[in-house]
Amino acid sequence: MNSFFLILVVIGLSVAGYAVGRARSVIAAAGDVRILHSLPSYYGMFVALGCGLPAILLLALWLIIQPQIVDNMVMSGLDPSIMPTNPDEYSLLLTDIHNLSSGNAVSREASPAIQAATDRYVALQSIGFWSMVAAVVCVALGGLAWSRSQVSSTFRARNAVEGIIRALLIICSMIAILTTVGIVLSLIFESLRFFARVPFFEFLFGIHWSPQTAIRAEQVGASGSFGAVPLFAGTMLITLIAMLVAGPIGLLSAIYMAEYANPKFRAFAKPMLEVLAGIPTVVYGFFAALTVAPLIRGWGESIGLDVASESALAAGVVMGIMIIPFVSSLSDDVINSVPQSLRDGSYGLGATKSETIRNVIIPAALPGIVGAFLLAISRAIGETMIVVMAAGLAANLTANPLEAVTTVTVQIVTLLVGDQEFDSAKTLAAFALGLVLFFVTLGLNVIALRVVRKYREKYD
Amino acid sequence: MTDAIMNSKPSTEVRRPVASEERLRKRYAAERRFRLYGLCSIFAAGLMLIFLVGSIAGTGWSAFLQTYVQLSIHFDPEYLDPAGTGDPEQLRTADYGGLMKKNLRDNFPEVTGRKDKRKLYNFISPNAGFDLRSMLIENPSLVGTTQDLWIKASDDIDMLTKGYVDRTVPESDRRVTDMELAWYDKLDNAGKVKSSFNTDFFLKADSREPEEAGILGAVTGSALTLLITLLLSFPVGVMAAVYLEEFAPKNKWTDLIEVNINNLAAVPSIVFGLLGLAMFLNFFGFPRSAPLVGGMVLALMTLPTIIIAARSALKAVPPSIREAALGLGASPLQVVTHHVLPLAMPGILTGTIIGMAQALGETAPLLMIGMIAFIVDVPGGFTDPATVLPVQIYLWADSPERAFVERTSAAIMVLLAFLIFMNFVAVLLRKKFERRW
Numbered sequence: 001m002n003s004f005f006l007i008l009v010v011i012g013l014s015v016a017g018y019a020v021g022r023a024r025s026v027i028a029a030a031g032d033v034r035i036l037h038s039l040p041s042y043y044g045m046f047v048a049l050g051c052g053l054p055a056i057l058l059l060a061l062w063l064i065i066q067p068q069i070v071d072n073m074v075m076s077g078l079d080p081s082i083m084p085t086n087p088d089e090y091s092l093l094l095t096d097i098h099n100l101s102s103g104n105a106v107s108r109e110a111s112p113a114i115q116a117a118t119d120r121y122v123a124l125q126s127i128g129f130w131s132m133v134a135a136v137v138c139v140a141l142g143g144l145a146w147s148r149s150q151v152s153s154t155f156r157a158r159n160a161v162e163g164i165i166r167a168l169l170i171i172c173s174m175i176a177i178l179t180t181v182g183i184v185l186s187l188i189f190e191s192l193r194f195f196a197r198v199p200f201f202e203f204l205f206g207i208h209w210s211p212q213t214a215i216r217a218e219q220v221g222a223s224g225s226f227g228a229v230p231l232f233a234g235t236m237l238i239t240l241i242a243m244l245v246a247g248p249i250g251l252l253s254a255i256y257m258a259e260y261a262n263p264k265f266r267a268f269a270k271p272m273l274e275v276l277a278g279i280p281t282v283v284y285g286f287f288a289a290l291t292v293a294p295l296i297r298g299w300g301e302s303i304g305l306d307v308a309s310e311s312a313l314a315a316g317v318v319m320g321i322m323i324i325p326f327v328s329s330l331s332d333d334v335i336n337s338v339p340q341s342l343r344d345g346s347y348g349l350g351a352t353k354s355e356t357i358r359n360v361i362i363p364a365a366l367p368g369i370v371g372a373f374l375l376a377i378s379r380a381i382g383e384t385m386i387v388v389m390a391a392g393l394a395a396n397l398t399a400n401p402l403e404a405v406t407t408v409t410v411q412i413v414t415l416l417v418g419d420q421e422f423d424s425a426k427t428l429a430a431f432a433l434g435l436v437l438f439f440v441t442l443g444l445n446v447i448a449l450r451v452v453r454k455y456r457e458k459y460d
Numbered sequence: 461m462t463d464a465i466m467n468s469k470p471s472t473e474v475r476r477p478v479a480s481e482e483r484l485r486k487r488y489a490a491e492r493r494f495r496l497y498g499l500c501s502i503f504a505a506g507l508m509l510i511f512l513v514g515s516i517a518g519t520g521w522s523a524f525l526q527t528y529v530q531l532s533i534h535f536d537p538e539y540l541d542p543a544g545t546g547d548p549e550q551l552r553t554a555d556y557g558g559l560m561k562k563n564l565r566d567n568f569p570e571v572t573g574r575k576d577k578r579k580l581y582n583f584i585s586p587n588a589g590f591d592l593r594s595m596l597i598e599n600p601s602l603v604g605t606t607q608d609l610w611i612k613a614s615d616d617i618d619m620l621t622k623g624y625v626d627r628t629v630p631e632s633d634r635r636v637t638d639m640e641l642a643w644y645d646k647l648d649n650a651g652k653v654k655s656s657f658n659t660d661f662f663l664k665a666d667s668r669e670p671e672e673a674g675i676l677g678a679v680t681g682s683a684l685t686l687l688i689t690l691l692l693s694f695p696v697g698v699m700a701a702v703y704l705e706e707f708a709p710k711n712k713w714t715d716l717i718e719v720n721i722n723n724l725a726a727v728p729s730i731v732f733g734l735l736g737l738a739m740f741l742n743f744f745g746f747p748r749s750a751p752l753v754g755g756m757v758l759a760l761m762t763l764p765t766i767i768i769a770a771r772s773a774l775k776a777v778p779p780s781i782r783e784a785a786l787g788l789g790a791s792p793l794q795v796v797t798h799h800v801l802p803l804a805m806p807g808i809l810t811g812t813i814i815g816m817a818q819a820l821g822e823t824a825p826l827l828m829i830g831m832i833a834f835i836v837d838v839p840g841g842f843t844d845p846a847t848v849l850p851v852q853i854y855l856w857a858d859s860p861e862r863a864f865v866e867r868t869s870a871a872i873m874v875l876l877a878f879l880i881f882m883n884f885v886a887v888l889l890r891k892k893f894e895r896r897w
Contacts, residue, residue, distance in 0.1 A: 004842070067745040162793045169703035172696045176721045176767070179760050183731060186738030249501040256498025269502050276509055278879060280821025282850045283516070283872050286857045290865065291515045321508050328505075352487055354494035375726065382728025384824035385850075389857060409730050409824070416737065417827055434734040438727065445726040449719075 003063060006133055010059070013140045014052035020144065021047025024151045038158035046157045049164050050147025055140035062132045070124045074117055097121050187438060190431035197425045198226045203432060205229060209395035209406075211415060211426045226429050228436070230395035234405030238316045238387060239380040241401055245320025246376060250327025251369065257328070258335040259357055270329075277325035285389030288318035293390060300402060308392065308404040315390040316401065319380055326376045334368025334452070335361060367451050374448035378441040384409040408433050513876075520869025526658035526671060527621040528610040529584065529647055533563045535596065537604045552597060556589030560611075568643065579640055585612040585671045610654065615670040615863035620644060621655060624862055635862075661870065665838050666852065670863030673856070675871050677838045681751055681831070681846030682820060684839060688755020689762055689819050694812055696759075697766030698801075701808075704767070705774040706796050725764035732761045733828025741829060748830035749845040757825050762815040769811020773804040806893030813886040817879050823850040849875050 022044035029036045036043070071094060093114075100118040151157070195203070206227020253273065257266050293314035300307035307313075338361050346356040362369070392404025393414060415430040539562065540554045564580050565571065571580050588611045596602055616635050619625055625636050636644075647653050665677025700721075708714040736757035740746045746753045777800050785795040801808075826832070831851050839846035847855070849871065856868040 064744050158791065162791060165793060166703075166707065169699050169707065172699035173703045173708070173717055175696055175700065176717060176724055176763065179724060179735070179763070180720050182739055183727070183735045186735055186743075187731075190738055249504055252498045252501035253505060256495070256502055260495055260498060269506075272506055272509065273502075276505065278817065278821075278883060279512070280823065280850050280875060280879070282821070282823045282853050282857075283512075283876070286853065286868060286872065287512050287515065289857065290519070291511075321505075321512075324505050352491045354491045355487070357494070378726060378728075382730065384728070384730045385854070388824075389854070409728070412730055412734070413824070413827055417832055431734060431738070434731055438731050441726065441728055442723060445723055449722060 002129060003059070003132075006059060006136060007056070010052055010055045010136065010140050013055070013137075013144065014048040017051035017144045017147070018044040018048040020148055021045070021151055024148055025153075025157070028151055028153045036153050037156050038161075042157040042161050043151050043155070045161045047144060047147045047151065049161065050150075051140050051144035053164070054143050055136050058139050059132070059136050062135070066128045066132065070121065070128055073124055074121045077120060078113070078117055101125070183438065187431055187435040190428055191435045194425060194428035194432045198429070198432075202226065203228055203429075207397055209411075211411070211429055226425070226432075228408075228433065230397040231406060231408050231411055231433070232436075233397055233399075234312065234391070234395070235381055235407040235409075237312050237399065237401065237405055238319060238391060238407055239377055241313060241316025242319035242323055242380045243373070243377060245317050246323035246327050246380075247373060249320075250324045250376075251331050253324070254328040254331035254335060255357055255362075258332050259353065259361070270332075273325045273328055276321065277329075279322070281322065281383060281385040282389070284318050284322050285385040285387075288314050288386055288390035292318050305402060307402045310390060310392040310404045311402050312391060312405045313401040315387050318390060319383055319386050322383070322386065323376045323380055326379055327372055330372030330375065330452075331365070331369050334365045334372065337368070338364045367454065371448040371450075371452035374444050374451070378444035378448070381444075382409065382437060382441050384413060388413050408437050412437075516869045516872050520866055520871075520873050522622045523661060523866040523870035524658050525622070525655040526660065527613040527618040527653060527655050529613050529617070530608055530652035530654070531563060531567055531584075531611050532606055532608045533559075533592070533611075534566070534606040535559070535603050536562070540596075540603055552593070554593070556592045557586070559592065560584065560589050576639065579637065580643070582614055583617055583640070583643065585614050585669060587667075587669055587672050588612050612671055613653075615861055616640075617644060618671055619862050621653060622866075661867070665836055666834060666847070666855070667836060668834075670859075670861050670867060673864070673867060675849065675852060675874060677835060678847050678849045678852035678871070679874075680838050681835075682848040684751035684842055684846060685754040685758065685826075685848055686816060686820060688752055688842060689758040690812075690816060692756060692759035693762045693766055693815070697763050697812070697815075698770050698808060700763075701767045701770035701774060702796055702801070705771050706800065707792070721764050721767050725768065728824075729761060729822055730824040730828065732757050733825030735760070736825060736829045747843050747845075749833050749835070749847075750843045751839065751846050751848075752842040753829050754826050754831050754846075754848065755842075757829060758819040758822060761822065761825065762819050765815035765818065766808075766812050769814070770804070770808045773807025773811065774800060776807060777803045803895075806889055810886045810890050813882050813889070817882040817886075820882070821850055821875065821879060823854055826851055827854075849878075 022040045024047075025036055025040045025043035026033060033040055074097060075090070075094065096114065097118050098121075100114065101122050203226050206225065207229045208225045208227045209230050210225050253269075257269055261269065289310075293309060293311060296311060296314050296317075297307045297309060342360050342364060343356055346360045347353075351359070387407045387410050391407055391410055393406055393410065394404055395406050395411075396403055398405060412430045412433050415426055415433075536559070539559055561577075561581050564583065565577065568580055571577055591612065592609075613621070616625075617640075620636050620641075625634055627634075627641065631638050644653070660672065661674045663676055664672060664674030667673040704714060704717065708717075736753060740753045740756060741748060781799050781803065782795050785799045786792070790798065826848060831847050832855065833845055833847065834855070835845050835847050837844075853868055853871050853875065856864045856871065
């Protein structure tokens with residue numbers, strides 16, 4: 001909360017800086033603002049930016065760097081007798097110190113040495129905080145003073161302000177790239193640590209998935225095996241079921257809405273389909289687990305089939321319902337962009353509407369429709385909550401949709417929402433799975449966007 | 461086909477009208493069938509939507525009601541304040557759970573035996589004692605009197621009242637025994653059971669006891685998280701869109717940014733959760749389970765949506781406006797801030813609301829950063845541990861008690877109500893400010 005207060009202080013100083021800069025420019029012009037290079041408000045803006053920007057920047061950097069420095073100082077000042085040797089114990093001790101300082105439960109009895117380290121940690125934290133307050137306020141005031149001294153009747157305040165704002169605009173647009181870089185880096189670094197313990201090819205081509213690793217060295221029966229093929233197979237099975245539901249329904253709905261429906265029906269049906277896309281996936285997951293899975297199980301048992309209570313079919317069907325709007329609205333767009341002249345030509349030859357659609361429009365729109373399907377598939381592969389709630393946890397290598405399968409996203413969630421410490425192969429495996437997921441969906445998206453774009457250019 | 465018709469002589473024998481009519485009939489039938497398929501698939505989608513909403517509303521509406529049973533409670537001064545000090549602190553620390561149990565025994569003197577007594581205690585909510593305590597602390601003069609009070613029933617009795625307990629199944633297969641049924645019927649016939657609106661569902665945070673569990677904590681957590689998301693993603697998104705649409709030169713670099721934004725919009729949400737876990741929690745050391753980190757992760761997720769919507773809104777502003785402003789001597793930045801942005805703002809806001817609605821319903825990335833913890837307090841700040849509405853739904857959906865099923869559905873209804881409201885606002889905005897140039 002305290003750093004929020006500091007942010008408020010900096011904002012207050014900036015507002016004050018605006019008033020100071022504006023007043024100063026009027027004085028510099030001796031009351032006649034026409035001789036100024038820019039409008040007085042630009043001088044105010046310049047001083048406000050000069051005061052606020054460096055201070056906020058410093059604050060952000062400080063907040064990021066301080067924890068690392070404090071941790072290092074605490075650990076290096078630690079009593080050598082309890083200094084842990086391996087990195088796992090090191091991070092555990094550090095976590096204990098953090099928890100002890102905030103009054104949470106810790107994993108061990110607080111020995112005097114640890115208590116001392118904790119006191120030191122608290123002291124360093126508070127020193128760090130107050131020096132941060134001092135530094136940030138100093139920088140803000142310094143920036144205010146400097147930018148105020150710049151104000152004169154010939155100073156080109158507007159150009160300076162616009163330059164700064166332009167730089168800010170560029171930085172904002174680069175955040176998208178930074179996010180991608182962040183995703184790739186974090187996934188790759190954690191995955192490399194995983195592949196240091198589990199061979200890459202064993203992960204990619206192994207057919208046995210059982211991520212329970214031993215917490216203690218002498219524990220038996222929990223060696224952990226990370227062959228991800230059953231997860232890939234399960235993901236593909238559920239995706240296939242989803243596309244079997246969403247593909248025909250979505251495509252036929254799109255065709256009907258684009259070609260047959262009158263505007264009134266369209267105005268009602270299109271938003272209705274879009275409601276399906278707006279429902280949170282956790283709701284679909286609940287629906288799948290509570291309503292659809294028992295329903296399918298009941299049907300299956302009434303005709304003598306053995307259906308698992310968490311069948312791939314239930315998860316896949318509900319996921320298909322969720323994806324219908326993606327397929328239909330994307331296909332709708334591409335069908336609408338087929339030029340009318342093609343339709344008229346076909347009608348002129350005496351073809352009926354459905355013959356035109358089947359023989360002219362669909363072939364013409366095919367690349368776009370394929371792109372839409374690819375996007376929908378990538379969506380299905382990455383979907384999490386439905387499968388977490390409705391698909392199973394057991395990694396079965398099966399093609400039977402009535403059995404329980406597990407997927408990549410389910411495993412990521414179950415591996416990370418647990419009690420295992422962060423450095424185990426088990427938790428790192430989640431990042432390796434995330435890496436695969438990221439690159440597979442990225443590849444599908446790139447291909448789909450290419451296909452859609454290339455096709456659109458044809459008629460534009 | 462055309463050749464065949466042209467070469468054939470116009471003689472009635474060769475044309476065989478029956479065959480051609482047959483063919484035409486078939487083609488028209490195929491036409492009608494095809495049309496029907498399309499109509500059917502739209503209706504299938506609509507039916508699924510109705511089925512989904514109907515099944516959730518059907519299981520969830522009863523969570524808005526809560527069962528109370530009337531008991532005459534004697535506030536025994538001997539029990540509450542044995543020393544007779546009259547000290548408020550004594551009232552605060554007295555054993556109200558014990559008092560409830562004692563009064564239950566007095567109300568049902570026929571019950572003996574340890575097991576039966578325990579069943580009897582299960583009749584009312586284990587937390588009902590706290591309600592008694594706050595009542596007495598507010599009004600200490602009640603000590604020594606006997607009051608007829610409506611006490612919150614336990615979830616089993618609540619389910620029984622709502623008709624979810626099937627009396628026809630064998631006793632061993634249901635949670636309510638025959639004896640409890642007999643007690644319940646006795647109370648019910650005496651008019652001592654009532655259902656009233658469940659205010660606790662809206663005014664309390666999560667609890668292990670279904671009759672005590674509410675959504676206030678999750679709603680507050682969602683609000684705090686969304687506030688952070690909005691504060692981060694709206695300015696950054698709009699500024700990025702302004703740069704790309706108004707200032708950026710067309711080169712490889714801006715192409716890269718553009719492709720990146722489109723790809724980010726399609727990255728699975730759980731990958732953003734992994735990013736948050738590895739970067740914000742492990743690398744930067746931000747607090748776990750906090751709305752601050754949740755909001756940052758969701759902001760990164762929402763950013764592409766806002767940028768894409770804002771760009772199309774900016775694109776819709778006609779160039780003549782820019783040229784007029786430039787012609788009057790405005791700088792490029794003034795053109796944008798004084799003319800283009802205000803005109804594009806309704807479109808940008810619509811896109812932002814839709815992005816926020818997506819963020820409100822998002823669950824998976826928040827599981828990764830620990831917002832799945834069981835939290836009984838309403839979060840008071842951006843760094844307090846918190847949970848959000850969709851995660852609350854996920855947590856309740858995992859709970860085995862029947863009473864949590866209806867609460868899950870009710871929480872879903874609240875979430876959907878928020879989403880419908882947000883989308884409604886977006887549609888209204890679009891309608892109100894829609895402008896044809």
